[in-house]
Amino acid sequence: MDDLKTRGLVLLGCGKMGSAMLKGWLEGGLSPDAVTVLDPYPSDWLKGTGVRLNTELPPNPAIVLVAVKPQMMGDALPSLQALGDGTTTFLSVAAGVTIAKYEEILGDKTPIIRAMPNTPAAIGRGMTAIIGNARTSEADLDLAQTLLEAVGQVVRLEREDQMDAVTAVSGSGPAYVFHLIETLAAAGVAQGLPEELAMALAKATVGGAGQYAEEAEEDPAQLRVNVTSPGGTTAAALAVLMDEATGFPMLLERAVKAAADRSKELAG
Numbered sequence: 001m002d003d004l005k006t007r008g009l010v011l012l013g014c015g016k017m018g019s020a021m022l023k024g025w026l027e028g029g030l031s032p033d034a035v036t037v038l039d040p041y042p043s044d045w046l047k048g049t050g051v052r053l054n055t056e057l058p059p060n061p062a063i064v065l066v067a068v069k070p071q072m073m074g075d076a077l078p079s080l081q082a083l084g085d086g087t088t089t090f091l092s093v094a095a096g097v098t099i100a101k102y103e104e105i106l107g108d109k110t111p112i113i114r115a116m117p118n119t120p121a122a123i124g125r126g127m128t129a130i131i132g133n134a135r136t137s138e139a140d141l142d143l144a145q146t147l148l149e150a151v152g153q154v155v156r157l158e159r160e161d162q163m164d165a166v167t168a169v170s171g172s173g174p175a176y177v178f179h180l181i182e183t184l185a186a187a188g189v190a191q192g193l194p195e196e197l198a199m200a201l202a203k204a205t206v207g208g209a210g211q212y213a214e215e216a217e218e219d220p221a222q223l224r225v226n227v228t229s230p231g232g233t234t235a236a237a238l239a240v241l242m243d244e245a246t247g248f249p250m251l252l253e254r255a256v257k258a259a260a261d262r263s264k265e266l267a268g
């Protein structure tokens with residue numbers, strides 16, 4: 001992290017993902033002076049952080065974090081080509097954009113780390129998978145990992161082609177869980193609960209169960225069994241949710257496949 005303080009970090013694109021990570025870093029003690037953000041329409045929140053905004057780049061930043069949409073990459077990245085001299089590490093969070101694509105633009109001397117984070121990084125509960133190109137040293141990976149661990153957990157991948165499935169599970173995954181909360185609350189309303197109460201029950205249940213699944217010694221299947229009294233209410237619900245033709249397993253398999261397929265398409 002000392003390298004980041006002295007050489008600085010550049011953030012290209014500060015939308016939903018970039019700001020989730022920046023929020024985590026600033027709350028974790030990274031000085032706003034060490035961060036230069038390039039974003040054409042900065043939010044009021046970003047303007048209030050005190051970071052260096054749309055101004056000249058530091059001469060030799062330790063890391064450039066690329067957080068623009070995959071479709072914008074061709075427009076946005078060439079402006080940073082001068083930093084592709086091999087001393088700055090590029091860390092990309094863009095879905096689908098391969099390391100080879102970066103090497104085409106930045107040259108193959110550049111250490112490039114492809115990462116897939118998720119938005120719970122905003123509260124320090126992110127999950128990020130990373131993999132580097134051939135120019136990435138262990139020290140580069142360690143620096144990226146330290147930075148990313150400031151906003152949650154980090155796993156290292158063995159192969160870049162695992163990234164499509166990772167994107168479909170943990171990158172997009174928070175959206176599936178938020179949708180579960182929305183639909184669980186709506187189902188409670190359909191059973192006669194007031195909206196506010198149903199939403200409070202749904203949020204606390206999903207949040208509590210998620211944390212319990214992470215912390216408990218038992219696996220999620222056993223935790224599910226522990227809730228399910230024989231002949232009781234949970235068994236009645238699970239008969240619907242575990243139905244082979246229409247239940248969660250089939251739905252999630254289709255949803256995760258659709259996301260992974262889209263990640264492959266974005267690679268072009």
Ligand SMILES: NC(=O)C1=CN([C@@H]2O[C@H](COP(=O)(O)OP(=O)(O)OC[C@H]3O[C@@H](n4cnc5c(N)ncnc54)[C@H](OP(=O)(O)O)[C@@H]3O)[C@@H](O)[C@H]2O)C=CC1
Binds near residue numbers: 075
């Ligand atoms: N959202 C998520 O949960 C996750 C997103 N990602 C990846 O993160 C990246 C960003 O996604 P997300 O944050 O959702 O998207 P956003 O659209 O919210 O953020 C992208 C930001 O980049 C800005 N931008 C556009 N063009 C340029 C440019 N030329 N130079 C600098 N900044 C530019 C956009 O400005 P403007 O809006 O004005 O165009 C916007 O603020 C994507 O590649 C996505 O795949 C990865 C994991 C999770």
Ligand SMILES: O=C(O)[C@@H]1CCC=N1
Binds near residue numbers: 095167171172
């Ligand atoms: O929807 C997307 O394409 C991005 C990548 C993972 C989460 N959001």
